Amino acid sequence: MVGQKIRNMEEFSAKCGVSRPTVSKYFNEPTSVRASTRQKIEAALEQYDFRPNLYAVNQNRRITKNIGIVVPYVADPFFSEVARKLERCCIEAGFSPSTFSSHGSPDHEVEILEILRSMRPAGVLMAPIGRVSHKNKLEAFCREIPTVLVDSNLEGIGATFIGSNNFQSVPLMVEYLCRTGEPPCFFEMPPVNPNANKRRAAYTQAMEELGHTPHVIRVDGNDWEFEEIGYKGGLKLLGKDDLPSRTILCSNDRLAIGLMAAAYELDIKVGIAPDCSLRIAGHDDHPFARYTCPSLTTISQDYEAITERSVDALVNLIEHGRATKQRQDTLYEGRLIMRSSA
Structure with missing residues (x-):
């Protein structure tokens, strides 16, 4: 790498001699361009200091590979583990997860939804705060962006819920x-x-x-x-x-x-x-x-099954259309763990 900093996609496309749309297409999906073109781009990547802004790239895509994950408290080991499992399942499904914590604040929960809108995610996996959530704003978000609710079930919102019975x-x-x-x-x-x-x-x-x-x-x-x-x-x-x-x-x-x-x-x-x-x-x-x-x-709680089913349900929404008025809830049974306290 020569160390020359490339500022944007236009400069990089000029350096590698490939059109700007083709370069963008490569970063969206490398196998979508011809092998000879791919070799030119990859040779330029080795020569110049350039890495695309993936969020900017995603803004130009009809459907991004971003998945938003929202939990009430990511510092809580319970929700941290839930988020970890959801992230793993998203990555295995070929998506890029980003996790947010609402810190128990309904206003911050809404702010996160606005951030997610700007990212144009393919979908969102959300454990809402619950009782104090701004339900009307969550409902509007779920109508706009494919969303699956996890852990906390808010009645009246047309989003699939996956949780425990x-x-x-x-x-x-x-x-x-x-x-x-x-x-x-x-x-x-x-x-x-x-x-x-x-x-x-x-x-x-x-x-x-x-x-x-x-x-x-x-x-x-x-x-x-x-x-x-x-x-x-x-x-x-x-x-x-x-x-x-x-x-x-x-x-x-x-x-x-x-x-x-x-x-x-x-x-x-x-x-x-x-x-x-x-x-x-x-x-x-x-x-x-x-x-x-x-x-x-x-x-x-069977969070292996819950998280896997949540991601499967979201991918299905992404591929076959957004949420419908008909809720599709799935509840998993819990398992008794007998230890010394009782």
Whole structure:
């Protein structure tokens, strides 16, 4: 490489003696140009310091290879793992994924959608914030750009949803806890997304079907800081020592992790050993769940299947047309993970 910097596609096409449209066609798909032309371009790439702006190239394409991935908190190991799996599936399908985090802000979520519009993505895989999302703006985006929703299902939006079946997974855990000990009370996470309400309803239904009285415990908090909410709420709850049950089912693992920290601070031993006085279970099989002390009994969501199916559904939308008014939801069953906490 001689080190001469080429500023744009026009300069590069002049250097290699190939027309600007043909150069653009090569960068879109190298095999789409003749072998002799391809050799000229690749020889010039070796000689000159030039790399095209892929986003600019994509602006001139009818359909880009960009896929947007949007999650509420990419720093959360749960959503980080979801994003990683989605990225891998997109790459295997021949697309270029870009991941964004809305940081729990509905306004920032909308800003991300505007950024994605400017990128002209082939499609978007989105785990929306949920309850506080600007639903009308999400709906308009889904009508414009092929979008598949993951994890959080927003009713009324004409986008395919791929996720977990809470009305299968929660009763699975309730039945196990009732069968192996005292029927559980339900430690509820803040209703930040539709999963919160569905899991509470699934718990209530399962308890009633088994002939038990449901007990839902609500604590202060209205954001995504679930560990802190579980910890502070747990200190108050366990400190009163008036629990309706010594078995607690938390609506997600992050809440359970906070609750277990509160129990430790209050010198309450959690687990199934004879000297333990409290059982705690969660939902999601968070990446940290197996490393808590004791390790957390939980429900594992099938995110291998969910992410693969999400990308397959999006590719189908891209290839055969945009989202229709008819939703096509797919729900996967959860799996009981028995560990030491319950």
